[in-house]
Amino acid sequence: MERVDCVVIGAGVIGLAIAREMALQGRETILLERENAFGTVSSARNSEVIHAGIYYPKDSLKAKLCVAGNHLLYEYCRTHQVATRPYGKLIVANDETQIHDLQAILFKAQNNEVPGIKMISGEEANILEPNLQCVAAILSTTTGIVDSHGYMLSLLGGFEDAGGMIAYQSPLLKAIPIGVNAEGGFELEIGGVDGMSLQTKLLINCAGMSAPAVARKIEGLNTENVPKAYFAKGNYFSLSGKSPFTHLIYPIPEPGGLGVHFTLDMGGQAKFGPDVEWLDIQAEEEVDYTVDPRRGEGFYEAVRHYWPQLKDGALQPDYSGIRAKIVPPNAPAGDFCFNGPHDHGLQGLYNLYGFESPGLTASLAIAMHLEGQIKSSL
Missing domain, CATH: 3.30.9.10 (D-Amino Acid Oxidase, subunit A, domain 2)
Known part of the structure; x- marks a missing residue:
């Protein structure tokens, strides 16, 4: 069975940014996408606004990552010929x-x-x-505004240039921890026309609004750690x-x-x-x-x-x-949620919940923040 360093689930803008970051860090990375193209769900249905970080509570992840991401995104687009206004x-x-x-x-x-x-x-x-x-x-x-499709296409190109591989029409069916607390990684059962199985040390769930549903396919994960x-x-x-x-x-x-x-x-x-x-x-x-x-x-x-x-x-x-x-109507706005090993106890597993706006703006900062979490847990 093939074994890789990292599998990222979901090829929206955040999944693409994270997969690129993982590959740039030298990890053999596969990006799984259930659709037949990248960025066709939430990432294709937004305002394309580059937010400034105005509305969010002080010291929240949304505030920190949006302010940092705004600068990173403009600079990335300038150096990678992605259009902004x-x-x-x-x-x-x-x-x-x-x-x-x-x-x-x-x-x-x-x-x-x-x-x-x-x-x-x-x-x-x-x-x-x-x-x-x-x-x-x-x-x-x-x-401002960013050409979100052009941006995602650039991220995908950077991911592939760094050795990453994307698999379309490949939904996760099941993830089984290997060893105690997944110390040996995860064995994945992946759907699609041919289907496949592979093992990975790192498993990162970036499935957007389907992230809670994807998390429930991971055996050994306490459902109390999966938000509605x-x-x-x-x-x-x-x-x-x-x-x-x-x-x-x-x-x-x-x-x-x-x-x-x-x-x-x-x-x-x-x-x-x-x-x-x-x-x-x-x-x-x-x-x-x-x-x-x-x-x-x-x-x-x-x-x-x-x-x-x-x-x-x-x-x-x-x-x-x-x-x-991941919060109901009339509740205070939720923050980005990086649910990692210190939350659920499974080594190498990161579930990203509640990544709505300003996820596009913050995408590069989100990828860097997650990389910092991964390094600190090693």
Whole structure:
């Protein structure tokens, strides 16, 4: 039976970044992906925003890894010819009652040592964006957009150049620990057309919203160490006609998300979203990605708080994605969860749970953080 140093499960943006890091560290690494291409699930269904690290609690992993990841991602894209657009971002207070919320957001950002951020008046915001209605705003100059597919393609190229191998249509069926507390690694049973078995010393579960389901396929792992998955759908609506803004525009955040915000893609096409639609389902297979046109009514209402000139009929249902949450509705936002040997007792096993936004921005920093955990456990 073939034996390798490391197997990474899931070829989304975080799985690709981690697999590349493992290979660059000299480990013989295989990346398993159940689909027939990389980055086709959550990584293909987001806003492509490069976040600054504004909203997250001080000293949280999301805060630390987003701030570090923002710099790493821009630098990586610059040196690897991956396109970015540093549009900048305005977080807006629509009336005086939201000024306190805006100040609290700025305080969080300052605690997180986010660079290029400041409070501006409504008049200053209108100089930047004449079509914007607000009484004050936070300006973030390090927020932007990345060509996420180009970025993932580059990560895959770096992984393969370092000797890594990716196996598509290869879902994990079962992982069996070898020896006491998996001291001998894991034996994997992998599905697909041909199927295969292999052994690995390191097993890293980066399966996104399916990470809890994948973890339950690992024998010997106490189910108390596997969180329940919650599915929060985010719907997007595209705007017909010319974009009214040149910056990304965000309202005050709402429970489960950042509010219905305005973003631009790499070509300057405008869209709004995502909203937050909690799904009453138990597994990823039950997800319906269809965008209900009726949700547009809520979009018009939300957007007109900061862009009153939005015309009826200007929004069309576009696409949707699912946030990989491990906390239920109305609970405080969860942090990234690196569930490693010190948590569950199985040597060489790392389950990554709750890696929603800002996972894209933080991907390179996430890979480096995990490498540090692996080295410290050896």
